[in-house]
Amino acid sequence: MNSKNFFGMIESRFPETTPRLTVFPSGAFMIDLTIRGNSYCVEYLPSGNLLGLSKSEQISPFFEGVDESFKTVEQLEAKITEIMKQKE
Amino acid sequence: MTRLICVLLTLFFLNGPAMGENSDFGRSSLAAKTIPKAERLGMVYDRVTGAPAATTAEEAMQQMHRTLDAVEDAYSGIPRAKNPGLDGRMYPAQTDRIITGADGTLTATSRGHVTTYGPNGSIKVIDRKTGSVVFQKPGGG
Numbered sequence: 001m002n003s004k005n006f007f008g009m010i011e012s013r014f015p016e017t018t019p020r021l022t023v024f025p026s027g028a029f030m031i032d033l034t035i036r037g038n039s040y041c042v043e044y045l046p047s048g049n050l051l052g053l054s055k056s057e058q059i060s061p062f063f064e065g066v067d068e069s070f071k072t073v074e075q076l077e078a079k080i081t082e083i084m085k086q087k088e
Numbered sequence: 089m090t091r092l093i094c095v096l097l098t099l100f101f102l103n104g105p106a107m108g109e110n111s112d113f114g115r116s117s118l119a120a121k122t123i124p125k126a127e128r129l130g131m132v133y134d135r136v137t138g139a140p141a142a143t144t145a146e147e148a149m150q151q152m153h154r155t156l157d158a159v160e161d162a163y164s165g166i167p168r169a170k171n172p173g174l175d176g177r178m179y180p181a182q183t184d185r186i187i188t189g190a191d192g193t194l195t196a197t198s199r200g201h202v203t204t205y206g207p208n209g210s211i212k213v214i215d216r217k218t219g220s221v222v223f224q225k226p227g228g229g
Contacts, residue, residue, distance in 0.1 A: 022197065024184060024185050024187060025187060026183070026184040027184070028184035028185050030185075030197070030199070041199045043199065045182055045184045045185070046184055047182060047183060047184045048171060048182075054199060056199050056200055056217070057200075058198060058199045058200040058201075059125065059126055059129060059200070060125070060129045060178050060198070060200075060201070061196070061198050061200070061201035061202075061213045061222075061223075062156060062178040062179055062180060062181060063172055063178070063179040063180065063198060064172075064174070064178055064179070064198075065172055065174035065175065065179075066173075066174060067174060069173075
């Protein structure tokens with residue numbers, strides 16, 4: 001998965017989330033998002049072919065999995081859209 | 089005399105700590121006890137603080153990860169999974185997100201933190217959001 005293309009998609013589809021990209025030499029990446037005042041993180045880990053979305057409320061500096069994983073980018077987009085549409 | 093010894097022994101066992109409280113007998117049952125994640129994390133930091141200082145970045149990272157696995161094995165109540173997921177257990181940093189610097193520094197990034205293992209074995213954990221240091225230990229190298 002190309003991190004810059006993916007980030008470009010997130011940035012154009014969800015500019016109000018003020019996305020922030022962190023890329024790793026392994027091809028892994030993280031995108032920090034702010035949705036309705038809450039911090040979320042999109043994570044891609046090539047080793048486990050894992051694409052996930054989580055609330056960034058992790059207390060430890062270790063790996064704790066992701067709140068929800070997705071098989072396709074479209075599924076992830078749909079989830080972000082759903083969270084953005086949720087009522088208070 | 090034998091009766092006196094018997095009475096003293098009886099009194100000792102009746103007044104001693106019960107199994108699972110604070111006695112040596114209770115150690116095995118204590119190990120099976122499940123404790124909350126925040127307390128387990130504190131235990132990891134305490135144990136790493138108390139361990140001899142590492143002298144290389146790799147040694148420091150192994151110390152942190154070995155300590156984490158030991159604490160999680162003993163107190164998470166969740167068996168180690170081959171493919172870590174959202175099971176409530178904390179796992180060592182994923183290799184995808186560990187970067188080796190030119191000076192040998194290892195940097196492991198998670199959702200909430202950046203952990204830096206210095207070439208002299210130092211450890212520093214920083215909160216990504218606030219930039220505050222949540223744990224640090226000097227190196228021994």
